[in-house]
Amino acid sequence: MCIFSSPYPSLPPFPIPPPFATSSPYLPSPSLLSPSSQDNNLDPTFTGLSIPVTCKIRLLNNMDDTLALCRTIEQCGVAALAVHGRTKEERPNHPNHNDQIREIANALSIPVIANGGSKEISCYEDIEKFRQETGAASVMIARAAMWNCSILRPEGYLPMDTVISSYLKYCTDYDNPFTYSKYTVQNMLREQQDTLRGKAFLETQTLQEICVIWGLGEYYKTEQAKQASLRLALNVERESGKVSMPPSADHVSIVEKVEEEQKVVEMPVQFIRGNYNNADLPKMLLNTYIYRNQLSGPKYSHIVYDKFFAASVVVDGIKYRSTLREKSRRYSEQGAAMVCLHARGVVNKTYGFVPADGARKYQYVIDEANKAREKGEKRESTENDKMEERSSNGDSAEHKKCKLENAVLTENSIIVNSGISSDVAECNIKAS
Known part of the structure; x- marks a missing residue:
């Protein structure tokens, strides 16, 4: 089974068709209203190409027209056809027409890629279930992977905070634009945007501020210092992109x-x-x-x-x-x-460099989280010292017991905080 994803990970996925595609020279969904025009749209695509060409469509309002369109596309020589199981007018809240994708897959000799099933995919096993229901050769998912990309792990779902932290490290390492980074994390948070932490996140204006919320403030500073040294060595200036601001x-x-x-x-x-x-x-x-x-x-x-x-x-x-x-x-x-x-010395030294009083309604949430994290790190360090002392005194059994209890507590705490739903937890149990 193949799972297709975007070759451009920094670009957020979008519902099909995106607004800009309807006026582009590419194959937009409005052209589906004229199946006879597909030959003109597809033929030039193959000129001078030595690699396979695929095509993606939405369903037409009439199944006979949809099948006719698919056969026309197949005759053009495409290697595979992706089918989104909704019409141009239908949105994600509408049910996906899996039965129509199955009918298309049975009618064509080329591989059919099923798309549009994110609403019914909540764990890795659901991907294969969606493929079987549609009779497709493979599956293409976007929104479900955006909500938590660990859904592609056969081993099971990872907690949301774990995924976000890993993603933010990539954003920091590769200098991902702030707007793309925030958009992606916002899609992962979903309903948790209404929590205090979510509201504090929505107020963020730089990648550094987002990293601080997930306890990666020091990681960000370290990596930015490395990148600054590299830019200096290469004589390259940062000219744009909201990443961080000095304190004054x-x-x-x-x-x-x-x-x-x-x-x-x-x-x-x-x-x-x-x-x-x-x-x-x-x-x-x-x-x-x-x-x-x-x-x-x-x-x-x-x-x-x-x-x-x-x-x-x-x-x-x-x-x-x-x-x-x-x-x-x-x-x-x-x-x-x-x-x-x-x-001209009109304003104080911190003006514009740090949030003004009252500018960030939920800034206190971040401050309190940082204080709690610092206390937790100090407490953990003290407990580790005590366990090492006990271990050195020959109390190895108690030492192992403490480590086990701490590991279980940490794992459960992460799962509870990330708010994994019961159906996802069930999928994880199956995977294990």
């Missing part, structure tokens, strides 16, 4: 230089929206400062680098700008204004 302006350099007979002030700062209240945004404070001191400006300008924005602001004849780029024009202007405020 004292930890970044302010560079003054002259360009075209104009003084320019630069700082490597990132505008993180969650660090501000609505009434203390950089542009608002800068406008107030300029008005009260009767200065000229502000005058903003922008440069676009491969869909990223770099802004500068001229105040009283001096240009201020951040050396980091932003994903939007508005954010780049806020970053430039922040540079001006710090360079």
Whole structure:
């Protein structure tokens, strides 16, 4: 049995069809309304290719039309056909038409890949059950794997926290964009987004903040230090991407230089929206400062680098700008204004670098979790010292008993906290 997954793990899976696909030159679901057009869509795909080409469709409203479409695609020479068991109008909350996928699989001579069964897949065994119900050669899943990718483990489901922690380590190691990382974790949390920890997670603005929630703050700092050293050795600058912020302006350099007979002030700062209240945004404070001191400006300008924005602001004849780029024009202007405020000493050193009071409603959850984790680590260290002392005194039986009890307690605690449902637990028991 084969299980297909996306070759681009950093991109989040999406329901089919995605909005952008309906206007793309690829094979979107609206074209299914004209089965006769498939020859024109598919034939050019094979030109000059030495590798197999596959195709994916949704069901049409009429089964006869669906079968006719599938046979047309088969005649084009595709190696396999993936079938999503819903029509274009149906969404994930609608039942998947497994019986129609089975009818298609029986009618074609090429392998059929069943898709759309995430709603009925809650453990590894369910993947094979879905394949048998559809009569397909293999299965393609997206949402079920996004919710917890350990569903692909024959050995059984892993706790959600274990999967998230492993994923965040990969994100840190390979510098995955913050927005993709947060989107993926959000899909794993699902209904747990309503918990205090979930709400604190939703407030995060950088990858570092997400790592802190799952106890990976030190891991993140260590890996970022390694990457910073490597960038320095390779003479490569980080120019975009919200990863972390230093604790204050004292930890970044302010560079003054002259360009075209104009003084320019630069700082490597990132505008993180969650660090501000609505009434203390950089542009608002800068406008107030300029008005009260009767200065000229502000005058903003922008440069676009491969869909990223770099802004500068001229105040009283001096240009201020951040050396980091932003994903939007508005954010780049806020970053430039922040540079001006710090360079002129208008705000305190921590302004914009740490969340302002009241900016993060659930920040206290993270702080309390960190304190509890630190206490737990100290307690565990003390208990380990005691057990080693007992072991050295010949009390090996009691030492082994303590280790066993601690292991069971730790494992059960993780499972309870991750909220694995009873049906998944049952699947794990079967797998073991």
